[in-house]
Amino acid sequence: MSEAEDFARLMRELKERAGLSYGTLARRLHTSTSTLHRYCKGEALPAEFAVVDRFARACGATREEALDLHRAWLLADARRRAGAAEVPVPASVPVPVPVPEAESEPKSEPTVVVTPDPEPEPVARGARYRRRAAVVVAAGVTAGAVAVALLAAAGPGPGAPHAGGSAGTGSGAGTSAGTSAPPFAGSGSASAPASTGAPEPTPPTGATGSAGATAAAPVRPSASPPASAPGRDPVAPLKAAVRSHVWTAGCDHAYLSERGPGSVPPPPVEADAPAWASAQRAVHAGTQIVEVTLHGTGEGAVVLEDLEVRVAARRKPPAWNVYQMSQGCGGGLTPAAFAVNLDAPRPLARPVAGNDGGNTLPAPSFPLRVSAAEPAVLRVEAATTGCDCDWSLDLRWTGPSGSGTLRIDEGGRPLRTSAAPGRPVYGYALEQGRWAR
Incomplete structure (x- = not known):
């Protein structure tokens, strides 16, 4: 039995014992029923x-059952990334803990980072992560070594925000030339030139840079940042895992593509969106959700002070077709997030409260404290109705080594989101096996 089949078997056993339907579980997981199936x-x-x-947790798994499920997922994920290569693993694998990785050249293999629940965590709620850290420590001191062995076998992924500080703000992860990449980043995307006409076709978020190249996964690790040279700003003591193809409720999203409906394949699941969008040379239509998981790399804590929005270029939206990934889906959760209006002259990251089944989720707020044991997730929802925008985020931080700015983008290239005013909108008709208006 393969690693993926073993993981699927454990999921089915937990589901059957819990007596929950696919629809009920999908709503609790905030994903679609077909994806869970x-x-x-x-x-x-x-x-x-x-x-x-x-x-x-939704199936009421015991601690041992959760560890078995986590171990099976880790093995299956490592096998997926490593292909047919053998992955040596000890007999017992506790819950993996994200650890720094050795510096290496980026590769094109997709990698998935083990992260906590994707919701912003202010300082007051840091106890949740401390409790999880205590469980991990109790599981055994070999977790870090096992996680490194598995990820090293799979190889690091490509693309990372560059560790280049902006003037006067210290070192971050930006697009400055001559700097090295920090530990984690999202996938790369070529940015179109800033012009007033329709833009040249550009690989979407998640592309590896050249057309037709294998697209990267939403989250990828890369090499650790280099030590600061004397007289330079400190290197950001943070790891950032960036996901730029996040769909609402795991199923609702739209892309713009210049291709006709007859040449566009069926919509993918969310996890395969970067590859699908890269192949169609598609860009996010109307809205884009970006999730950034951050945690410290040293012994001390890092304080996240503010999030600033940078719009590098605004162009006329391209006259392309809109392809809806799902025609009707949703869940009971609206995560708290930072909302960004890209059409504003000076866009701001505005905190917005969420909702979980009628219970209000507090709006995210700065400052936030993160460390190696206490990660935080920032969710940014950008929208535009009038431009084809290139944009990025600057995260200001203060830590034991000083202060600086971490650039959040597409591995050195800006994020790209375009409005789609009056464009043809297509949804996929499953019964007909084609795109239809």
């Missing part, structure tokens, strides 16, 4: 550790 059949694998964790 594919997980349980072994046809797809969750791209995030957080999905596995939520599934185990």
